[in-house]
Amino acid sequence: MSECPWHAPRDAAQQTPPFEPPWPRPHDRKPGLWARFRLGWHSWVHTLCARAYGMKMGETRLPRLAMFMVNELPLVHRVLDDAEGDFPKHWLLDDLLRPLIGQGVFVANGAEWQRQRAMINPAFVHTNMARAFPVMMAAAQDLVARLKAMDLSRPVDVDPLMTHVAADVIFRTLFSRALTGAEAMVIHRAFTAYQAHAQRATTLGLYGLPRMGFGALARRQAARIRGVFAPIIAARMAARAQGVAHVPPDLLDSLLAARDPKTGQGFDESTLIDQVAVLFLAGHETTASALAWSLYLLAEVPVWQDRLRDEMAQVTGGASLAHGHLRGMEAMRNVFRESLRLYPPVSFLPRVATHAIAIRDKAIVPGDMIVAAPWLVHRNPQHWALPHAFDPDRFTTPQGIESARQAWIPFGRGPRVCVGAGFATQEAQVVLAAVLRTFRLEAARPPDLVSRLTLRPRGGVWLRFAPL
Numbered sequence: 001m002s003e004c005p006w007h008a009p010r011d012a013a014q015q016t017p018p019f020e021p022p023w024p025r026p027h028d029r030k031p032g033l034w035a036r037f038r039l040g041w042h043s044w045v046h047t048l049c050a051r052a053y054g055m056k057m058g059e060t061r062l063p064r065l066a067m068f069m070v071n072e073l074p075l076v077h078r079v080l081d082d083a084e085g086d087f088p089k090h091w092l093l094d095d096l097l098r099p100l101i102g103q104g105v106f107v108a109n110g111a112e113w114q115r116q117r118a119m120i121n122p123a124f125v126h127t128n129m130a131r132a133f134p135v136m137m138a139a140a141q142d143l144v145a146r147l148k149a150m151d152l153s154r155p156v157d158v159d160p161l162m163t164h165v166a167a168d169v170i171f172r173t174l175f176s177r178a179l180t181g182a183e184a185m186v187i188h189r190a191f192t193a194y195q196a197h198a199q200r201a202t203t204l205g206l207y208g209l210p211r212m213g214f215g216a217l218a219r220r221q222a223a224r225i226r227g228v229f230a231p232i233i234a235a236r237m238a239a240r241a242q243g244v245a246h247v248p249p250d251l252l253d254s255l256l257a258a259r260d261p262k263t264g265q266g267f268d269e270s271t272l273i274d275q276v277a278v279l280f281l282a283g284h285e286t287t288a289s290a291l292a293w294s295l296y297l298l299a300e301v302p303v304w305q306d307r308l309r310d311e312m313a314q315v316t317g318g319a320s321l322a323h324g325h326l327r328g329m330e331a332m333r334n335v336f337r338e339s340l341r342l343y344p345p346v347s348f349l350p351r352v353a354t355h356a357i358a359i360r361d362k363a364i365v366p367g368d369m370i371v372a373a374p375w376l377v378h379r380n381p382q383h384w385a386l387p388h389a390f391d392p393d394r395f396t397t398p399q400g401i402e403s404a405r406q407a408w409i410p411f412g413r414g415p416r417v418c419v420g421a422g423f424a425t426q427e428a429q430v431v432l433a434a435v436l437r438t439f440r441l442e443a444a445r446p447p448d449l450v451s452r453l454t455l456r457p458r459g460g461v462w463l464r465f466a467p468l
């Protein structure tokens with residue numbers, strides 16, 4: 001049997017030592033309350049000490065909150081798989097996100113969550129893979145055109161470019177039109193500022209301190225983001241009221257047609273904007289971050305760029321990418337998986353205890369926060385060999401496949417698992433393919449990172465692009 005080039009055994013010269021991309025070095029000892037406040041003001045992963053990465057469960061007491069971090073797999077699974085509703089989403093998420101997404105499906109709990117899901121589930125037909133493929137291709141081609149039009153003699157920050165392409169994909173899926181450059185800029189800037197203000201407002205709240213206007217600043221940025229799509233929704237609702245149908249129907253149409261199975265009621269305008277905001281934000285911010293990190297990792301390890309180009313050539317035979325090719329692009333999927341492992345865009349999943357419960361030796365009381373953190377689970381040496389190293393091939397070994405099943409949770413797991421995982425993976429394949437087929441990448445400098453609502457590069461991801 002001839003050897004498949006992208007499953008070939010690793011070339012020792014190329015892979016040893018494996019590349020270890022930047023991550024915040026942990027503290028030797030758990031920082032004290034004031035140090036945690038100062039560090040957490042910017043980014044929660046910067047508060048972690050070395051022991052946290054291998055611990056089974058940790059406890060942190062803040063003035064307004066007791067927080068338990070679960071890191072042992074059975075506990076992580078118990079919290080996320082929660083069938084009894086013992087661990088619904090924590091109010092902290094609601095606090096962080098309400099100005100942006102109201103009480104949309106991402107933060108709702110219990111019967112209200114079930115009602116919203118029943119209403120919006122039919123709309124997910126628009127995120128069907130074959131249907132979404134041409135939309136993704138069009139957005140990826142526009143990205144390449146934007147790159148070609150730039151001055152490539154200098155390093156380029158791919159962070160806003162990835163926000164643009166990911167927001168463009170979800171915008172086209174929702175509204176059947178491309179996102180403009182001006183809209184993309186508003187969204188990127190406003191969301192970056194929103195994350196900083198919301199994080200500060202919440203941190204102050206957790207320490208029992210006044211919010212010093214950060215809540216109002218966050219609300220202002222949220223209004224700028226919602227202002228991008230509110231007029232589109234209002235116009236579509238007005239047209240519908242006059243009997244003018246949008247052809248062909250898109251995700252927004254399906255949300256407009258959604259009905260509560262019990263009452264037959266649709267969404268009112270403000271709740272509809274909330275749901276659109278959930279899909280828009282959940283659907284692009286995370287994917288944009290994952291794409292920026294994927295490009296950075298590929299830029300640092302050029303041998304992986306070559307492997308992906310070889311894989312594409314093999315699978316497509318040099319033709320343009322078709323939906324049917326994606327299945328065969330396993331190395332590409334593994335690069336994306338590894339990027340999500342190292343830099344999970346949703347780095348912590350906060351839940352709240354609804355009743356008194358003992359976990360290990362901890363007595364948890366109602367209202368305590370229980371966190372499962374993809375950031376820690378993905379870097380726990382008990383689950384992953386060389387956990388801080390970039391090694392997409394780990395997903396092809398029996399041990400890696402088992403780790404992926406148990407300890408790879410970038411999309412969460414259980415009843416609240418991400419509904420867009422397949423969509424995001426396909427989108428990543430399409431965008432990475434379009435970039436790698438056109439350019440050779442080189443990292444200009446290692447990026448810094450910051451973890452707030454999402455884990456993002458700080459100060460941009462600066463790469464050099466050389467046309468192929």
Ligand code: HEM
Pocket residue numbers: 089105106107117127278279282283284286287290344345346349350409410411412413415416417418419420421423424
């Ligand atoms: C790399 C990209 C993505 C990542 C890493 C990601 C991650 C996640 C995670 C971790 C959750 C669960 C949160 C929790 O348990 O607290 C989630 C939920 C969700 N995601 Fe994603 N997501 C991505 C892309 C998308 C896309 C493309 C869409 C839509 C097209 C989407 C829509 C949603 C929605 C609606 C929920 C809430 C589901 C519910 O609670 O019923 N996500 N996502």
